[in-house]
Amino acid sequence: MEWSISDGTTIKGPFTLLDGTVVDADKRNSPVSVDTYYITPNKCTECQGFHEEPQCAAVCPVDCCVPDEMYRETVEELLAKKEKMHI
Numbered sequence: 016m017e018w019s020i021s022d023g024t025t026i027k028g029p030f031t032l033l034d035g036t037v038v039d040a041d042k043r044n045s046p047v048s049v050d051t052y053y054i055t056p057n058k059c060t061e062c063q064g065f066h067e068e069p070q071c072a073a074v075c076p077v078d079c080c081v082p083d084e085m086y087r088e089t090v091e092e093l094l095a096k097k098e099k100m101h102i
């Protein structure tokens with residue numbers, strides 16, 4: 016399923032991704048995977064500022080929501096992402 020930065024957020028207009036690329040928030044992006052569910056690192060805040068633990072991991076019955084070693088972010092970085100996405 017395609018995704019965009021604006022889906023489920025208050026973001027409009029230009030948005031800088033984790034890799035520095037600037038995209039329009041409404042741009043439809045290709046699926047990260049078509050065979051599996053996926054989490055978009057550019058949008059995941061590990062639920063910082065909302066819950067004490069990642070809610071997807073907390074409810075997944077087969078423990079498939081695991082940390083992505085390619086994206087290690089500090090709590091401060093995750094909270095800044097949350098503030099940017101949910102004004």
Ligand code: SF4
Nearest residue numbers: 059060061062069071
């Ligand atoms: S950790 Fe929270 S923000 Fe990230 S994908 Fe899971 S539920 Fe969504």
